[in-house]
Amino acid sequence: MIMSMDNFPDYGILTAKERQAMVETQLVPRGIKDPNVLSAFMEVPRECFVIEEYLKMAYDDCPLPIIENQTISQPYMVAVMTELLELSDEDLSAGVKILEIGTGAGYQAAILAHMGCKVASVERIGKVADFAIMNLKKLPYGNRVEVYVGDGTVGWPEEAPYDGIIVTAASPRIPTALIHQLKVGRKLVIPCGNLMIQQLMQVVKLQNDVKINRHTGCRFVPLIGKDGFQE
């Protein structure tokens, strides 16, 4: 059931059952375990991040089109990526700072903000950034997210270093600027590959090196920019 979008305090109450079903059928059986991630998915109203014609599909097990040919990612993919940042309870109560590249609808940023993170999120397309800002404004934790318009393949040096970086668009390689802007011991989560298919990678920054852990296959819209795909 879809609730009225106008009364802010009631956000998500009528859709709580749908969120619970999403967590129980899409996330837990596929191995998502982090209790902080699961409780964020139980509470962040995904219907605030989809366009009107897809409202009924807000909790479906798939990505959905938004505006400007972009997408809101599949819930499971958002959950895996969030879990791979490996944020501890201490990190969350301290309010660690996460960089997201590819704001899209703003749902991934809202999940991180709900968990307690401060989020700097970079979006290449101005209209998409405005859409995300409008969506995030509906939620009380939305003010923990700063949305910037720019080319995220070079990161966002103004607020570096970060306690985690998440790239939610397909990249041909690991952009070196992102490694520079990450704290030692922290993780960059990024889908790397070609335009058709990618592999999700968790890149751990070591003192003078990185360690790469490979995860699931996936398919994202392209990361377009200086250290990404060409326009």
Ligand code: SAH
């Ligand atoms: N995280 C989003 C989904 C992102 S879709 C969510 O939760 O809904 C990927 C987004 O990355 C698109 O909006 C696209 O415009 C953006 N993007 C592509 N290349 C980019 C770049 N170089 N810098 C910043 N954003 C980029």
